[in-house]
Amino acid sequence: MEFLFKPANKGAATYGGCQAVRESVNHDRTNGIKSFGIVDRDIVMADDHWYLVWETDNSRFAQAMPFGPYIKVLNRWELENYLVDSQAIEEYLANHIGRKPRSTQDVVKELLEHCDVLTLHAAGNAACHNERIKGFTDGFTNSNDKNWVDKDIQQRFQKYINCQQDYLINIAKVQAFDTPGTSNEERLDKLLRIICGKALLSRIKRQHNISHEIRFHLAAAIKRNKRVPLEISNHLDSFKTSS
Secondary structure, three states, X not given: OOOOOOOHHHOOOOOOOHHHHXXXXXXXXXXXXXXXXXXXXXXXXXXXXXXXHOOOOHHHHHHHOOOOOOEEEOOOOOHHHHHOOXXXXXXXXXXXXXXXXXXXXXXXXXXXXXXXXXHHHHHHHHHHHHHOOOOOOOOOOOOOOHHHHHHHHHHHHHHOHHHHHHHHHHHHHHHOOOOOOOOHHHHHHHHOOOOOHHHHHHHHHHHOOOOOOOHHHHHHHHHHOOOOOHHHHHHHHHHXXXX
């Protein structure tokens, strides 16, 4: 079976995003076209499926199918999270900075340090969404360490008591995605299910003084090194055997 890939705004919908994917798949299916969609995990929060936002078990998450059997919801928070590949990132940084590549262990350790700060970013944005107020930007944590990020978030939430309470509760919920005692690679993989990938890439750019877009370069490196995530390959295989 051959696949014809279409971005969200090239189907029945004329706009982008996860909602457009769902609309296009439903339209195609109604008209007898065998169609499937893949959407980011963040859609479960956008649609207030909170039981799935905080689900740490991949099997239970996959079995939920909140948008039906033809829409696959990715494990990781958003598409950018699949660009957080230690080898691709270090290949790019080494070329950009002009140095020898670091070990995978050192790169993953650095990425986990970013994730540690971004647990607060994720907890804060979940609280904002629940109260329907504007969330924190992808670059919100760029120049701050964890203590300063916590201070800034709590300062903003002083006039939103419910947000402040949710935020403190959410920190533990985000941290539950971590798996202490396992390898750093596995810990990173688990945390990428809840951490904002755009914010993580933004921190990397800030740390290494990069002003231009790097997503294309990371995607090219992942493709070149044949490191397409197994999860996505499995989704495509499942489409082949589905009706």
